[in-house]
Amino acid sequence: MSVYPYLPFILVGSLTRDFIITPGGTALNDVQGGHLFYTAAGLQHWEKQIGLVSRIGRDYPEEWIEKLQRFGMDTRGIKRTALPIDQRFFISFVENGEKTNQQPLAHYAKNDLLLPKQLLGYTLPVQREDSRTERTAQTIIAREIPPDYTDSRCIHFCPMDFLTHNLITQHFAQFGQKMITIEAGEGYMVPTFRKVLPTLVKGLSAFITSEAKLRSLFFDRKDMGLWEMAEEIAGWGVENVVIQPENFENLLLDSIHKRKYQLRPYLSKVINRIGINASFCGGFIAGLANTYDPTLALVYGNVASSFVAEGNYPYYSMDVMQGLTKARVDSLKNYVKAI
Numbered sequence: 001m002s003v004y005p006y007l008p009f010i011l012v013g014s015l016t017r018d019f020i021i022t023p024g025g026t027a028l029n030d031v032q033g034g035h036l037f038y039t040a041a042g043l044q045h046w047e048k049q050i051g052l053v054s055r056i057g058r059d060y061p062e063e064w065i066e067k068l069q070r071f072g073m074d075t076r077g078i079k080r081t082a083l084p085i086d087q088r089f090f091i092s093f094v095e096n097g098e099k100t101n102q103q104p105l106a107h108y109a110k111n112d113l114l115l116p117k118q119l120l121g122y123t124l125p126v127q128r129e130d131s132r133t134e135r136t137a138q139t140i141i142a143r144e145i146p147p148d149y150t151d152s153r154c155i156h157f158c159p160m161d162f163l164t165h166n167l168i169t170q171h172f173a174q175f176g177q178k179m180i181t182i183e184a185g186e187g188y189m190v191p192t193f194r195k196v197l198p199t200l201v202k203g204l205s206a207f208i209t210s211e212a213k214l215r216s217l218f219f220d221r222k223d224m225g226l227w228e229m230a231e232e233i234a235g236w237g238v239e240n241v242v243i244q245p246e247n248f249e250n251l252l253l254d255s256i257h258k259r260k261y262q263l264r265p266y267l268s269k270v271i272n273r274i275g276i277n278a279s280f281c282g283g284f285i286a287g288l289a290n291t292y293d294p295t296l297a298l299v300y301g302n303v304a305s306s307f308v309a310e311g312n313y314p315y316y317s318m319d320v321m322q323g324l325t326k327a328r329v330d331s332l333k334n335y336v337k338a339i
Contacts, residue, residue: 007051007074009285010149011039012168013158013278014087014138015054015078017061019104019119020274021092022312025111030118032064032314033089035158035183038275040073041317042282042304043156045325046290051149053077055138057085071318076146083137088122093273130162130187132196140164142171150175154289157181158278162188166200173203179289183281184209189217202237205288206297208281211245226251227260240294242284242301244277248309250302254294260339263298266306266332272316273309279317280305295336296329303328 013036020028036054043050051074056065058080065075092107093099100107101124108115135141139161145168155172157165157180165182172178182204188197189209194217201207209217211226218229230241234255243251248265283304287297303325307317 004074004076004146004148005049007049007149007152008289009043009047009049009154009156010051010053010077010152010172011036011043011156011158011282012053012077012140012164013039013160015056015060015064016087016089017118018274018314019088019090019116020312021107021111021113022272023093025113026312027108027111027113027116028312029116032061032067033274034087035275035278037068037314038278038308039156039158039183039282040068041275041308041315042279042284042301043286044071044073044318045283045304045307045320046286046300048072050074051077051146051152053140053145053149054079055085055140055144056080057087057137058082060085060087067315077144077149079144081137085137086122086125088119090119090122090124091274099273127186129190129192130185132162135163136161138164140168142168145171152178154179154285155181156281156285157183158281159183159185161185162193162200169200179205179285181206181208181281181285181288183278184213186213186216189213191217191220193217197233198236201233204238206240206242206284206294207233207238208242208244208284210277211243214243227253231255240288240297242298244280248276248305250280250298252294252298261295261298262337262339263302263332264335266302266328268306268310270309272312275308276305279308296333298336299329299332302332 016034018033090104091101230253241253250263252261280301284297284301287300
């Protein structure tokens with residue numbers, strides 16, 4: 001018998017050290033971030049017992065891991081490796097919403113800000129197509145996952161490399177029936193991967209992707225619309241396909257009931273644009289696991305992302321007034337639109 005408490009949710013993803021210039025020209029230097037962090041932030045509105053799986057480098061702050069623990073999250077699955085992992089992430093926004101992660105020195109200078117010393121030598125990682133056989137320093141290794149994590153009923157994969165999504169989903173699936181969901185990784189959402197993706201996604205409870213990644217996957221099929229793309233993915237054996245356009249609305253294809261839905265974003269002021277999609281995923285999987293209704297899951301996800309959008313401080317979304325989460329869910333239920 002395990003000496004650890006049962007964890008109903010396991011999240012697998014990456015953690016980053018973020019350097020952000022906000023639309024107002026304010027610098028947020030070396031703050032906690034990453035898909036895993038923001039997905040957990042979205043999920044924790046409904047579930048506190050969450051197991052986290054990731055790989056971090058030598059210089060990732062230990063106090064950030066300890067802070068996650070103080071929120072009740074289980075961090076035994078976060079492994080510090082001796083391999084060099086550059087977890088810095090830079091992004092700059094301008095008032096019209098456009099963003100860039102290139103040339104941080106120029107953007108700090110433009111806003112009369114000093115370049116933080118932690119960004120010296122930073123270069124934007126080159127986005128390459130994922131390998132189907134070779135691991136990266138952040139690829140999750142099955143033997144590093146705590147054995148009791150495989151008892152969990154809900155496993156969510158944040159955007160990661162193809163090998164992590166392909167092999168670790170299989171690792172969890174062999175331990176009984178699971179609700180497994182994936183937010184698409186950028187490195188394999190390209191036409192050359194379409195032949196192997198059906199094997200990856202077959203049996204998923206949900207496959208979640210941005211509109212940009214979806215269009216990249218079907219780049220050579222310009223005659224297809226978004227719903228046609230979603231239907232093709234659903235035909236590979238996925239119960240729910242969720243699309244996240246740039247305007248923060250959410251589209252859902254429920255392949256079991258053959259229905260399509262649309263939900264506009266919660267009407268709140270967008271102060272922060274980092275982590276919105278990831279926090280949506282946290283809310284969505286909470287809704288799907290608790291209600292078994294994908295349209296309600298859409299609402300949960302939208303509410304979770306609304307809290308992240310309202311404040312720049314990374315932990316802002318985790319400190320909301322009692323009752324506000326339920327109030328927003330109740331408010332948004334009426335805005336789910338069947339198409």
